[in-house]
Amino acid sequence: MDKASEASSETASSPSVGHASAYYHSAFQNQSNIEYSLVDDNASVIPHYDGIEVVPDDSSTNFDHEAPPAYHQLTIADGGISAEVMQNGRVSMLINSSMRIPEQVSPFESQHNFSTLHSPTYSQSEYPLLHIVMHVVGSRGDVQPFIALGKELQRSGHKVRLATHNIFESFVRESGLDFFPIGGDPEQLMAYMVNNPGIIPKFASLRDGEIARKRKMILEMLEGCWRSCIEPDPKTNRPFVAEAIIANPPSFAHLHCAQALGIPVHLMFTMPWTPTREFPHPLANIVKTSMADVETSNFLSYGLVELMTWQGLVDIINMWRKDSLSLEPIRAMMGAGLADYLQLPFTYCWSPSLVRTPADWPSNIDVCGFFFRDPPDFTPPVELEEFLKSGPTPIYIGFGSIVMNNPQMMTEIILCAVNEAGVRAIVSKGWSKLGNGYSDPNVLFIDDCPHEWLFQQVSAVVHHGGAGTTACGLRNSRPTAIVPFFGDQFFWGEQVAAAGAGPRPIDYKSLDSANLIAAIHKLLEPQTLLAAQRIALSMEKESGVQEAVKSFHRHLPMKKMQCDILPRQPAVWQYQLDNKQELKLSDEAAFILMEQKQLKMKNIKLYSSNKIEIEYKRWDPLSAGSSTLIDTIMDLTSDGKNLFTAPYKEIKKAQALRREDSANSHTDMNEVALRGGSTDARKETTRRHTGAAAAAGAAGKGLGKMGGGFAKGMLLDLPVAMADGFHAMPMLYGDKKIERGAITDWKSGMAVGGKSLAVGFFDGFTGIVTAPAKGAVKDGAAGFAKGFVTGTLGVLFKPGAAMLGFVGYPLLGVYKSISSLHATPTETKILLARQILGSETGRQISEQRDGEKIQSVLEGFRRATGR
Structure with a gap:
């Protein structure tokens, strides 16, 4: 094994939140019996799970700050793959599997069609000028490259906010960038990382409470990153709403914030985070006795490190997604690979002259060179x-x-x-x-x-x-x-x-x-x-x-982001015309048109330039159904716990209020006697009634939530998961997976359900004839036999996918349509932040009174509407 293949490390840019990497878990889809066990005899025993989804999801807000990441050791028994965290923080991996990644197919292309991802190159005058927030977690050395990037983005015309630890405020502001504090103490985090250099902390850190402090700090930084997207500058009070996010991966909030806002996210980092056959994950120490070929071992190391990392963060991130972003929880096996699944653009800031770009990386990944800032003025002492x-x-x-x-x-x-x-x-x-x-x-x-x-x-x-x-x-x-x-x-x-x-x-x-x-x-x-x-x-x-700025521009969904009237401005509002045509408008265009009485307020709503839909991957109906049932049970367990704790909290709250009233009462006893105690008695009775009513209301709300969760799990989630499992089933016997389209509302749900019914029955029953014929033409008698087996299995499974899809997909569409009718608390916050920023824009336009621009917007509106 060459030196590059032996390289092993942890990310210096991520001292605060552990380590993460891009993933590739489809290589494990035929494996089973994944076992996790703790190596440390002093730690508690972690149960073993059979199957790929080893950690049941719990989106409850009552997560345990003291809980360590889920395991020290990972074993995939059938595949002969094991991973163990060593004392120096490296992940020792033994891969004895005989699996190979086909030479002729990129590992990414085997799961995604990356050949279609080439982005057009836009000229300097075409991209919209954006409000960009950069999320950076780490030390000063991690922040400094993003200052250089932010300055270059400013020169391109963008407004840039750097969100990082509070200690770097003067460093950022003195560079001329806007700053937003996300919390977290990098000095404490650095000390923690030196003591716990690996993914899994030492037992002494558990005993001394370091894990609890670190997990609380993670939550603080996640929340800080979200606030940096929508809150005004804490010093100047100037409004800000992010229209794009750039982040280093260890900030972890980036993708989730982008999903809540419906905006693009671009990851940039200083170390390999994407699977490649050319060298292993920098945290991986692949044991030289591994029987698998070097390229396969290198490639799988990324998925193993990512899988081990995600287990320690899933509860915190899901709690934060639910409470702060009003988003559904991420299930266990999806969270470890969202960057790859969503094909996020990635720019690596190292020199190709030191580490060349891997040949098997897809076109959404760029290597641009190190980020160097302008040399500061310095007079040596x-x-x-x-x-x-x-x-x-x-x-x-x-x-x-x-x-x-x-x-x-x-x-x-x-x-x-x-x-x-x-x-x-x-x-x-x-x-x-x-x-x-x-x-x-x-x-x-x-x-x-x-x-x-x-x-x-x-x-x-x-x-x-x-x-x-x-x-x-x-x-x-x-x-x-x-x-x-x-x-x-x-x-x-x-x-x-x-x-x-x-x-x-x-x-x-x-x-x-x-x-x-x-x-x-x-x-x-x-x-x-x-x-x-x-x-x-x-x-x-x-x-x-x-080059990084060019990469950022190249991967923007440009046409979706541009205002239809002022292309250099980002579209943030969507206006529906009388002919049902939809128009994308910037803050400035919308304000001018409203001021000129060209728009009807009821027809305007927030616009998302980059909607992120997370569809859970399924491999077969059995695992899909069982994992959905486990998720439903876990959610019901959490809701059931709250059914009893919430009323108790309301009663305790009422008791505290009564004690406060008693402590604050300085009424003379004679006066109380003259009143006969009637006022105090009425107050006490009111408090008791209020507390009882609040407790009953909390119990009723909890019971309703349990009923709704059960109905959603059994009547919606289960049939959809089973349908997706049946659609994926053909891959297990060598046939092509039945792809379904995205479901965003009741219309798309009906369309996808109808297509599922038609295609499933047609392919299922015709495949018994067409599959053997195609196999015979391609491979002769052996191909005919293989095609006969494939066609026969298709008759068994594809009609099942058709029926379940016909039932489940329209229900999913109806559910999403109903959900969209009511703004979530997060959507309300985003709308308010957008309105505040729009008001600021309107004030500036009113002060300028640029008649030429007003006429230009009106003319553009007439062209767009055909008036």
Whole structure:
């Protein structure tokens, strides 16, 4: 196995929420008996589930902050696939399966037709100017590339808001971007990640309450990301509503916020997040004794890591989706792969000269180069200038935002290695405050200093391997040694070593003065410098940020987003004309037309430029029906629990109010006696009646919710799931899956149901003749026999799909139509935010009184309506 195949890490950009990756679970569709068990004897036992959907979904708001992710070990017994989280945070994987991914077919094309995904290229004057929110979770090194991206988006005419941790507010605002705080403490998160570098936390972290704090922080950041999409600037109170989202994957809120708003989302990241046969997931350590071929092992590693990650987040995300976004919960096996399932555009910000673009990635994925910001103005302090002039060119050593348990030991290792290697060094104190209380004439400990300037003053760099720091060092032709702590730091260390620009990475737990001295000597070798210079020459030809903006524009659903009258403005309103034609309008166009009395208010509603529909994947009717029944039972269990707890809470609330009234009462006893206590008695009686009524109301509401959940589960969800299972059944015996269209309302439900009935019966009964004939033409007698079996099975299963689809799909359409008649709390919030922003736009138009623009809008309206 080559070096790239052995690379293993965790994502440095995701210290707060664990790790995630793109997925590919259809490779597991023929596997069974997935077992999960805890390795830690001190932890509680996790039950084993038989089948692919191993964790029943629970969308209850009463999730357990203390609960760890679901397992330490994963085993797919029939497939010979196992995964275990090691102490250093890497996922050890043993893949003994004989399965192979066909060479002639891209793994993605086997599930999706990505050949149709090529997006047109638009000129600079065609894309609409958008309100863009960027969700970024991580350290300063993760935020900085998105500042560079945001500045370039601003130059393109967009309004950009960067939503990240509160601590980075001045960093973001000083760059000229709008800022929105999402919460979360990156310093605490970094300390957590150093102590728990893997997907699964140590038992000590459970005991000390770290998991509870981390899960609460995740929920805080999810909510912060959502508020960043619709709330005004907290400082200026200027209104804002997102019209597109750009995010790094570990922010996790991006897709769900986009679904609630009906807007595009574009993911950008610094490490591989998409399955490929060319190298494994950076968190995966594939055991070399695996019997599967290297390409298959590489490819499956992404799905395994994603599956293990999602289990620890499903309850929090579903609770947040339900309470804050008014969205249906994501079922267990869907959440791990939504980015792939929805074919989200993805832009990777690394240099192809360091890691080439995998040949099996589809066209919705771009690799554009590292994101570099404009070099900041910097005047070095006198102490730093004097140190640089006082001797030979030093090396740089620093670990940035890493928070270490023992910075004194690290300081002593650095001082010993520098003196033994006979070099001088500039050491960044970082968040761990290296060098406190130490002094050495050959070493200068410094505070924050721009790497763009500093790396030009040194001969080589030693650091933790963050993507941005790695990129900056290589861009300046500096040989690089990486001491990884977690995340993609291991991956970048391996890539730098493979390119010859530095030694193999040294895990920080293994670092000592001896191996640091050896690394320094390797950095100072002439061939190491030559390799770094070659990479720098290639990187000089790249324009990562500019290419990323082009990628963002290229993947926008442009025609859906443009206002029909003012194409450079985004469509946010939908207006239905008298002839039932629908017109897409921007805030500005809608305001002018309303002011000119051209629109009827009853015909205007919010417009979604990118509706996201999540249809659950089914493999067969048996698993589809059983998983739906499990989901229904779990929902009923949760509702049943609330049936008893909600009335109790109402009674306790009434009791608290009575105690408050009693505590606040300072009425003189004589006065009470004169009144005969009648007022207090009436108040007490009212409180009791109110509490009893509230408790009864809560019980009735809970009972109604249980009844509605049972009816929906058995009369709607079950037949739809069974129909989808029967439609997917042909894939199991080598036939083509029966595809059904999207169902958005009662009309599409009736159409899909009718098509299901007609196509199912027709294909089922004609297939007994056509399938053998086609097989004979293609493969002779063997093809005829195979076709006969396929046709016979089609007679058995396809009419079932037809009947169930004819019943279930129209019901699903009716349900969606009825649901759309009533605005959810989230839709009400979005509408209010949109109206506030529209009012601000209208005020600006009124102040400008641009007669030429008004006439242009009226003329465009006449052309669009044919008046």
